[in-house]
Amino acid sequence: MSDIATLEPAVTSARKSARVARILDWLSHYAAFSAVVVTLIFASVFAPAFFSSGNIRAVLIQTSILGIVVLGQTVALIGRGLDMSVAAVMTFAAVLVAQSAASGNVLLLLAQLVVLTAAVGIANGLLVTWRRVPPFVATFALLIVVDGARLAYTRGQSAGSAPEWLRAVGTGSVLGIPAPVLIWLVLLGFLFVALKATTWGRWLYAVGSNREAARHAGVPVSAVVASTFLMTAAMATIAGVLLSGYVGYVDNTLGANYNLNSMAAAIIGGVAFSGGRGGAVGSAMGALLLIILVNLLVVMGLDLFWQMIVQGAVLVVAVLIQGLRARRSERA
Amino acid sequence: MIYTITVVLILVASIFSATFRDLANVTDVLRQSIVLGLVTIGQLFVMLARGIDMSVGMSARVIGLGVAVVLTSTVLPPAVVLMLGLLAGALLGLLNGTLVAKFGAQPFIVTLGMMGVLYGVGLAISSGPTGLVPFSVMAIYEVTAGPVPVAVLVMGLVWVVAWWVLRSTRFGRATYAVGGSPDVARLAGLNGDRVIMLAYTLSGLMSAAAGIFLLARSGVGNPNMALGLEFKSIVAAAIGGVSLYGGRGSVAGVFGAVLLITVISNLFDLFQFSAYFQDLALGLIVLLAVAIHKTDTNR
Numbered sequence: 179m180s181d182i183a184t185l186e187p188a189v190t191s192a193r194k195s196a197r198v199a200r201i202l203d204w205l206s207h208y209a210a211f212s213a214v215v216v217t218l219i220f221a222s223v224f225a226p227a228f229f230s231s232g233n234i235r236a237v238l239i240q241t242s243i244l245g246i247v248v249l250g251q252t253v254a255l256i257g258r259g260l261d262m263s264v265a266a267v268m269t270f271a272a273v274l275v276a277q278s279a280a281s282g283n284v285l286l287l288l289a290q291l292v293v294l295t296a297a298v299g300i301a302n303g304l305l306v307t308w309r310r311v312p313p314f315v316a317t318f319a320l321l322i323v324v325d326g327a328r329l330a331y332t333r334g335q336s337a338g339s340a341p342e343w344l345r346a347v348g349t350g351s352v353l354g355i356p357a358p359v360l361i362w363l364v365l366l367g368f369l370f371v372a373l374k375a376t377t378w379g380r381w382l383y384a385v386g387s388n389r390e391a392a393r394h395a396g397v398p399v400s401a402v403v404a405s406t407f408l409m410t411a412a413m414a415t416i417a418g419v420l421l422s423g424y425v426g427y428v429d430n431t432l433g434a435n436y437n438l439n440s441m442a443a444a445i446i447g448g449v450a451f452s453g454g455r456g457g458a459v460g461s462a463m464g465a466l467l468l469i470i471l472v473n474l475l476v477v478m479g480l481d482l483f484w485q486m487i488v489q490g491a492v493l494v495v496a497v498l499i500q501g502l503r504a505r506r507s508e509r510a
Numbered sequence: 511m512i513y514t515i516t517v518v519l520i521l522v523a524s525i526f527s528a529t530f531r532d533l534a535n536v537t538d539v540l541r542q543s544i545v546l547g548l549v550t551i552g553q554l555f556v557m558l559a560r561g562i563d564m565s566v567g568m569s570a571r572v573i574g575l576g577v578a579v580v581l582t583s584t585v586l587p588p589a590v591v592l593m594l595g596l597l598a599g600a601l602l603g604l605l606n607g608t609l610v611a612k613f614g615a616q617p618f619i620v621t622l623g624m625m626g627v628l629y630g631v632g633l634a635i636s637s638g639p640t641g642l643v644p645f646s647v648m649a650i651y652e653v654t655a656g657p658v659p660v661a662v663l664v665m666g667l668v669w670v671v672a673w674w675v676l677r678s679t680r681f682g683r684a685t686y687a688v689g690g691s692p693d694v695a696r697l698a699g700l701n702g703d704r705v706i707m708l709a710y711t712l713s714g715l716m717s718a719a720a721g722i723f724l725l726a727r728s729g730v731g732n733p734n735m736a737l738g739l740e741f742k743s744i745v746a747a748a749i750g751g752v753s754l755y756g757g758r759g760s761v762a763g764v765f766g767a768v769l770l771i772t773v774i775s776n777l778f779d780l781f782q783f784s785a786y787f788q789d790l791a792l793g794l795i796v797l798l799a800v801a802i803h804k805t806d807t808n809r
Binding site (some may be wrong): 263267301305309311312314315316319320321322324325326327329330333334364438441442451452481482483484485487488490491492493494496497498500501502504505507 | 622633741790801
């Protein structure tokens with residue numbers, strides 16, 4: 179009897195800790211999705227204007243543009259990297275778009291965009307794989323270079339407007355669905371399949387979980403890591419082009435918040451900062467959550483600064499959930 | 511290594527530019543180095559403890575703006591307001607440190623989130639120039655002892671104290687131990703959490719000091735102040751030989767890097783290098799430094 183009595187508290191505490199672990203586990207998978215649901219319920223009560231068809235359309239388009247950047251960021255994070263240069267690439271791509279509006283040369287624009295993507299992606303990839311520079315340092319160096327190159331290229335005057343054909347893409351619809359949303363969903367579908375059902379996807383998770391083990395198993399680790407940075411650069415370029423088409427003009431601050439937001443969306447969507455975990459759909463939910471939250475603040479008439487505070491806070495909360503979860507599984 | 515580059519650059523610049531070797535410019539360079547120096551010392555402690563602080567720039571801005579507003583609207587003596595500003599900065603740092611040490615939050619991401627939050631708080635305080643700073647506060651920047659600004663002398667003292675703390679105090683040695691090898695540090699009976707929290711607190715304190723110094727320089731709360739300081743301080747630390755994986759780095763190395771970066775931007779100004787090319791040039795220098803930096807793969 180006395181044995182059981184002394185065991186009792188230990189058992190209860192073990193049960194309690196298991197329950198906490200389950201909650202954290204669940205949160206890390208469904209935090210973004212459940213927060214989206216809660217936010218929508220909140221919106222329906224306190225800000226019905228949120229559900230006007232014009233606003234829903236705006237939310238979806240903004241989500242799709244952030245969502246495209248997040249697709250790249252997700253891949254980088256799964257491979258235990260991250261990309262701080264996406265915002266700079268977006269803005270540079272948008273500047274190139276504005277210039278093509280003046281010249282009307284679409285082929286030249288396409289070539290420029292490909293060169294931009296390849297140059298940044300390869301530079302990041304080489305620094306991380308060949309020079310073994312930590313991803314955030316490498317991509318941060320590229321952030322300064324790309325921003326600096328844009329400033330030098332435009333002499334500070336990057337204001338301009340998007341060409342007509344791109345305005346049509348950015349604001350147009352196909353079967354009632356905004357074109358950027360369609361593009362996002364197609365890319366999302368591709369990535370979903372690529373992560374779930376291709377060799378590259380398996381390699382990527384392996385590289386993110388355990389680099390050494392992956393190398394021993396014959397995975398071309400450097401090539402996989404390099405491919406993630408090409409992916410982030412490509413997604414950032416596409417997002418920058420679409421964004422300039424959607425807002426119609428280009429200025430120096432166009433891509434500004436996308437570094438922080440793309441990481442926040444992926445991490446709240448369940449992608450582990452420590453690599454190897456997460457997927458395309460969770461990240462998409464994360465992007466949706468961030469845009470809904472920010473839009474809700476606008477609809478409710480709150481000041482601009484609340485947007486920044488909320489975006490930062492989402493990132494802090496996301497990383498806290500992951501931190502606590504990782505700490506528990508370490509102990510177990 | 512870093513000193514070779516710094517010394518060569520200073521020598522070459524001194525030979526070719528009379529303006530550069532002018533005493534007024536020399537003291538100017540030293541005074542320009544103060545903001546980056548303060549923040550990078552804080553960053554050094556955090557990085558030694560295997561962390562990173564992305565919130566330093568926005569902490570400096572929020573404290574600078576907050577102090578500017580409070581100075582204009584209160585009867586409290588300026589010295590008290592400045593102390594409260596430093597305290598607030600230290601508390602922000604402590605918050606970061608607690609999130610990292612007690613909640614296991616990944617340092618880069620959590621301080622990046624704080625950076626976003628603080629950016630918003632800065633906007634909330636003011637989106638335009640705000641607050642008039644009394645002359646007694648502006649004196650922090652301006653007062654000189656003979657030809658040398660007092661601020662430069664005080665900063666010299668700060669460098670020496672930082673060097674002494676890391677070299678000769680329990681906390682300093684514990685910082686190296688906790689960052690270099692957390693497991694061994696724990697076995698040796700060191701309280702790793704407390705060391706990490708203290709390092710971030712120190713970083714917050716230094717950021718607040720940098721914000722106050724920026725305020726004293728401009729005389730008015732500037733909502734764009736301290737832009738990019740987090741990146742510059744990390745670059746300075748990295749160029750100065752501080753390991754991004756914790757446990758290795760020195761005050762001397764960081765001092766050389768801060769001096770180098772300040773001299774480069776001073777030369778940009780002296781030679782009226784087009785503002786549009788300065789960022790690109792700086793970026794290419796960083797890129798080069800990062801690319802040739804030999805990363806220790808044994809850790």
